[in-house]
Each structure stands twice: as structure tokens, then as C-alpha cells.
Amino acid sequence: MTTKIAIFGVGLIGGSLALCFKGKEGLTVVGHAHRPESAMKYVSRGVVDSATLSVEEAALDADYIFLCVPVGMLEGYLQQLSQLPLKPGCIITDVGSTKASIAACAVSLELPGVHFIGGHPMAGSERSGVEAASSLLFENAYYVLTPPPGVPEEAYHALETLLLHTRAQIVRLDPERHDEIVGAISHLPHIIAVALVNQISAYDDTDSLYSTLAAGGFRDITRIASSDPVIWRDILLGNRSVMLRLLKDWNEEVASFIDMLEQEDGKGIQQAFGDANDFRSQLPERRKGMIMPLFDLHIDVPDHPGIIGRITTQLGDQGINLSNVQIIESREDVPGIMRLSFRQEHDMEQAKLLLQHNDYTVYV
Numbered sequence: 001m002t003t004k005i006a007i008f009g010v011g012l013i014g015g016s017l018a019l020c021f022k023g024k025e026g027l028t029v030v031g032h033a034h035r036p037e038s039a040m041k042y043v044s045r046g047v048v049d050s051a052t053l054s055v056e057e058a059a060l061d062a063d064y065i066f067l068c069v070p071v072g073m074l075e076g077y078l079q080q081l082s083q084l085p086l087k088p089g090c091i092i093t094d095v096g097s098t099k100a101s102i103a104a105c106a107v108s109l110e111l112p113g114v115h116f117i118g119g120h121p122m123a124g125s126e127r128s129g130v131e132a133a134s135s136l137l138f139e140n141a142y143y144v145l146t147p148p149p150g151v152p153e154e155a156y157h158a159l160e161t162l163l164l165h166t167r168a169q170i171v172r173l174d175p176e177r178h179d180e181i182v183g184a185i186s187h188l189p190h191i192i193a194v195a196l197v198n199q200i201s202a203y204d205d206t207d208s209l210y211s212t213l214a215a216g217g218f219r220d221i222t223r224i225a226s227s228d229p230v231i232w233r234d235i236l237l238g239n240r241s242v243m244l245r246l247l248k249d250w251n252e253e254v255a256s257f258i259d260m261l262e263q264e265d266g267k268g269i270q271q272a273f274g275d276a277n278d279f280r281s282q283l284p285e286r287r288k289g290m291i292m293p294l295f296d297l298h299i300d301v302p303d304h305p306g307i308i309g310r311i312t313t314q315l316g317d318q319g320i321n322l323s324n325v326q327i328i329e330s331r332e333d334v335p336g337i338m339r340l341s342f343r344q345e346h347d348m349e350q351a352k353l354l355l356q357h358n359d360y361t362v363y364v
């Protein structure tokens with residue numbers, strides 16, 4: 001007997017979930033597409049076992065249904081599903097970045113014989129579409145589940161067990177609390193990044209030196225400004241009242257900087273940077289590695305084509321197990337920094353010796 005998983009919205013998040021499940025014993029993954037060429041693409045890229053343009057066919061006999069479409073479309077899909085003869089005990093979940101409105105919708109629909117449990121993996125990227133999907137996206141990230149009152153524990157536990165394939169860490173939260181916290185740590189930063197880019201873009205219209213000189217600091221804080229406009233329109237409108245409150249607090253933060261500059265209050269500015277530094281340095285370095293600690297090496301790498309391949313091959317040839325590779329800074333004509341992560345301290349130590357022997361500058 002196989003467990004059927006249906007994915008609606010095989011994009012960055014839906015595609016990544018599909019990749020976590022596909023090929024696992026006893027699981028079969030069906031993707032729903034709204035265009036024939038998308039259906040073919042999902043299958044030919046090996047993201048799903050099969051794909052269909054029919055909502056009914058995707059949902060038929062499904063044990064789990066994942067709704068991975070933009071937030072503004074979730075309720076429409078849930079309503080459509082509520083009209084279909086779903087498998088008794090089927091678990092419907094979503095991955096939307098806001099949780100209160102979909103939770104309320106599920107309660108109002110009184111889904112017959114099936115369970116809705118809201119979800120939100122706290123991992124993603126500014127990229128979108130199935131092309132950006134990865135089976136590693138959720139590894140060691142937090143994955144929030146927001147079960148409504150009355151959902152049987154067995155159903156919650158079954159979803160939690162299925163999600164073990166993502167290697168994420170499950171956190172159970174109330175939908176309103178989720179929206180409040182995620183509004184502050186995810187939605188507000190996206191607004192700030194976009195507003196900043198648009199402010200600079202307006203200056204750049206009259207003097208292109210702005211974009212020419214934009215360097216690491218600007219790029220670091222604005223990566224997420226490249227996120228998908230439709231996805232983010234829906235998220236912000238879906239969390240509107242929380243965002244309005246948070247933006248008022250943000251205005252106060254900005255006003256306090258205006259005040260400190262007007263008053264030439266160097267001590268206050270220094271204090272603000274110091275406080276921010278203290279809080280930030282207490283944050284876990286990366287979610288990746290929270291469950292199983294990672295041992296990181298940083299190395300200076302010259303800007304040569306093929307450098308990543310060369311280094312990883314050297315490590316592989318010596319049987320050193322690498323867990324993750326990341327280029328932290330890469331600019332034309334200047335050395336970049338590569339972060340190599342290892343599960344075992346022993347592997348990190350061996351890699352350090354090997355790379356130093358090969359004349360790389362290595363920092364632990």
C-alpha cells in the first residue's frame with residue numbers, strides 16, 4: 001500500500017517538498033499543474049512521480065494534500081477541496097507564510113472526515129519556481145505547524161512523521177502568534193529591503209554611480225528585495241493588521257535615528273549599534289546545524305572559474321565528508337570567502353590541514 005501525497009503549486013516550496021518525499025519507500029507524489037507544459041516539466045525534472053491538470057484527480061485517494069500556492073489562493077483551493085470526495089482521514093496542510101486566515105477558513109468550512117493542519121517551513125529564498133526547488137531546502141530549518149483545536153493527535157503526529165523526510169525541526173504554534181512573530185522577523189525585513197532598494201533606485205535614476213558603488217552592505221541587506229512580487233503581495237495583505245502595527249514601531253525606530261542625528265547624539269548611535277550587535281551575536285549562527293551541529297571552515301578563494309569544484313574534489317579525494325558549501329562573498333577581481341561545513345570535527349580538522357598544505361588561507 002502506498003501513501004499518496006498531492007502537491008498543489010509545484011514551485012520553490014512545493015517542489016522542494018516533493019523532492020523530499022519522492023523516491024522514499026511507500027510514498028508516491030502527484031503534482032497538480034495548471035498548464036500542460038508545467039505538468040511535463042515537473043515530471044521530466046524528476047520532481048514528482050506524476051502530474052495532472054485536474055484538481056479532482058490529484059486529490060483523489062490522497063493521504064496528504066499540500067497546498068503550496070501563493071497565500072491569496074489558498075482559501076480558494078481549500079474551498080474546492082471541501083466539495084470533493086476526499087479519502088477519509090486525509091490530511092490537508094499548506095505552506096503559506098501567514099497562518100491565521102487559512103486556519104479560520106478551514107474551521108469555517110468544517111471539512112468532512114478530513115483534517116486541516118496549517119504549516120509554514122521557515123526556509124526559502126528570493127528565487128521562485130520549480131527550477132529553484134531543492135531537497136535540502138528545509139534541512140535543519142524550523143517548520144511551524146498550527147493545528148486547530150480539535151484535530152486528533154494521531155493526525156498531527158502522522159503529518160509530523162511524514163515531515164521527518166524534510167529533516168526540518170517541527171514547532172507547534174498558535175496561528176495568531178505565528179503571524180505576529182513571523183511578521184516581525186520575515187515580513188517586515190522584506191518591506192524594509194524593498195523600500196530601501198526603491199529609495200536608492202530613485203537616486204540612481206539621476207546618478208548611476210549609486211548602483212555602481214553599491215557594495216557588500218547594500219547587497220547583504222537587500223537580497224530578499226528580489227523575492228517574487230505576487231507571493232509577497234499576498235503575504236503582506238494576508239498579514240495586514242500585524243504589518244500596520246509593526247510599521248508604526250518601525251517608524252519610531254527611524255524617528256529615533258533622525259533625532260539622534262539632529263542632536264548629534266554620538267553616544268546614542270553607538271549604543272544602538274552596540275545593542276543590535278549584542279542581540280544579533282546571540283542568534284544561532286545558522287538554522288542549518290541547529291539539530292546536528294556543523295563545524296565550519298572559512299577560506300579565502302581567488303575568483304577563478306572552477307575553484308569550488310577543485311576544492312571539493314581535493315577534499316573528496318581524501319575521503320573527507322563535506323556537508324555544505326557556501327560562497328559568502330564573491331566579487332569580480334577580489335578574493336571571495338568560501339564556507340565549508342562538516343558534520344564531524346575530525347573531517348574539519350583534516351580539511352584544514354589539507355587546504356593549508358595546498359596554500360589556502362583557512363580560518364576556523
Ligand SMILES: NC(=O)c1ccc[n+]([C@@H]2O[C@H](COP(=O)([O-])OP(=O)(O)OC[C@H]3O[C@@H](n4cnc5c(N)ncnc54)[C@H](O)[C@@H]3O)[C@@H](O)[C@H]2O)c1
Pocket residue numbers: 008009010011012013014034068069070071073095096097098120121122123124125126127128129130228231235
Ligand atoms: N519563498 C519563500 O521563501 C517561502 C518560504 C516559506 C513559505 N512560502 C510560501 O509558500 C507558498 C509558495 O511560495 P513559493 O515561494 O514556492 O512560490 P513559487 O512561485 O515558487 O510557487 C508557487 C506555485 O504556485 C503555482 N501557482 C501560482 N499561481 C497559480 C494559479 N493561479 N493557479 C494555480 N497555481 C498557481 C505556481 O505555478 C507555482 O507552482 C506561498 O504561500 C508562500 O507564502 C514561501
Ligand SMILES: O=C(O)C(=O)C[C@]1(C(=O)O)C=C[C@@H](O)C=C1
Pocket residue numbers: 096097121122123124125126127185186187224227
Ligand atoms: O531566505 C529567504 O530568502 C527568505 O525570504 C525566507 C523566508 C524568510 O523571510 O526568512 C521568507 C518567507 C518565508 O515564509 C519563510 C522564510
